[in-house]
Amino acid sequence: QVQLVESGGGLVKPGGSLRLSCAASGFTFSDYYMSWIRQAPGKGLEWVSYISSSGSTIYYADSVKGRFTISRDNAKNSLYLQMNSLRAEDTAVYYCARGGMNPWGQGTLVTVSS
Amino acid sequence: QAVLTQPSSLSASPGASASLTCTLRSGINVGTYRIYWYQQKPGSPPQYLLRYKSDSDKQQGSGVPSRFSGSKDASANAGILLISGLQSEDEADYYCMIWHSSAYVFGTGTKVTVL
Numbered sequence: 001q002v003q004l005v006e007s008g009g010g011l012v013k014p015g016g017s018l019r020l021s022c023a024a025s026g027f028t029f030s031d032y033y034m035s036w037i038r039q040a041p042g043k044g045l046e047w048v049s050y051i052s053s054s055g056s057t058i059y060y061a062d063s064v065k066g067r068f069t070i071s072r073d074n075a076k077n078s079l080y081l082q083m084n085s086l087r088a089e090d091t092a093v094y095y096c097a098r099g100g101m102n103p104w105g106q107g108t109l110v111t112v113s114s
Numbered sequence: 115q116a117v118l119t120q121p122s123s124l125s126a127s128p129g130a131s132a133s134l135t136c137t138l139r140s141g142i143n144v145g146t147y148r149i150y151w152y153q154q155k156p157g158s159p160p161q162y163l164l165r166y167k168s169d170s171d172k173q174q175g176s177g178v179p180s181r182f183s184g185s186k187d188a189s190a191n192a193g194i195l196l197i198s199g200l201q202s203e204d205e206a207d208y209y210c211m212i213w214h215s216s217a218y219v220f221g222t223g224t225k226v227t228v229l
Contacts, residue, residue, distance in 0.1 A: 034219065045152075045209050046162065047218035059216050095159055100150055101211065101218075102162035102175065 002103055004096050009108030016086050016112070018044040022079040022096030022105055030054075032099045036081050038092035039107075048083065048094070050110040064090075086112045115139050118210055118221035122223050125227040136193040136210030136221050149193035150211040151184060153204075160209065168192065182218050202228050 008020040022034070036048040049070040050059040058070055069082040079096050093107040119137045126132045136151075137145050148167040152160040162175045166184025174180070181198040197204055205228045210221040 037218075037220075044223045045154075045211075045220040047211075047220060050218065061217060083147065100162070100165060101160070104159040104161070107159055 002098070004072055004098065004105035005092060006096055006105045006108040009084040009094065009110045011111045011113065012085055013114050014112055017082070017084045018086065018088075018110060020094055020096075020108060020110070021081065022081075024077045024079065024098070027098070029072075029077040034072065034079045034099075035097050035101065036070060036079075037095045037101070037104075038090075038099060038110075039095070042090075046092075051079070057081075059094065083110070088112050100107040117214060117219045117220060118212065120208075120210060120224045121224070123225045123227065125229055126200050127229050128139070128200055128202060131206075132168045132197045132200055132226060134195040134197070134208050134210075134224050135187075136192070136195070136228070138191050138193075138212070140191070142191075142214065144193060145188060147193075147212045147214070149184065151182075151228040152194075152209045152211065153173065154207045154209065155205075163172070163208075180194045199225070200228050205229055 003025045004025045011019050033052045038046050038048050041049045048061055051070045053070050067085045069073050071079045071080045091112050095107045097104045116193050117139050118200045122138045137146050148165050151163040153163050154160040163178050164174045166172045183196045185194045
């Protein structure tokens with residue numbers, strides 16, 4: 001079955017960096033565009049970034065533009081999110097999702113705190 | 115003004131129907147968008163329910179009961195998720211989403227309580 005598994009979350013100090021990964025299985029990863037979405041504690045959903053199936057087209061939310069970088073390795077069936085210059089307001093559960101957000105992974109928690 | 119606005123909460127009785135609205139900001143025409151709907155229960159990731167643009171352009175999520183359906187109210191510039199025959203298991207947060215100006219945009223979310 002289709003499965004997405006995020007990893008790489010944790011506690012990081014403001015200004016620090018973190019790299020999230022999303023391992024995909026159960027479908028032809030290279031056929032699908034992918035997205036990262038986050039959810040701050042007790043809050044709603046916020047889209048973070050999009051990458052096309054080939055990786056040639058990328059979009060970011062204004063809140064992360066210039067700080068976050070999305071990428072993918074179709075040979076490894078993996079999606080990544082490099083997060084730099086992290087701020088307290090980046091604290092959230094980060095989800096990866098396939099295509100039109102179907103399905104979603106279980107998420108990985110990123111906490112930015114000193 | 116948010117791009118997508120949803121009522122913060124809605125309560126209904128078991129067996130009743132619940133109509134969840136997703137209102138697009140003035141100047142953004144609902145007719146041109148596919149509207150996606152997701153259900154999120156506490157402690158779990160969101161799950162895809164369906165997408166709706168028109169009766170000829172719609173998709174039900176795999177395994178999603180037919181009592182979940184989508185529509186639009188052009189006069190209100192809103193997308194609608196209708197849940198018929200509410201069940202206790204439908205108690206959850208519901209989010210709408212569109213692709214707008216090279217970005218995905220989520221609605222503010224509606225918490226549905228089944229009394």
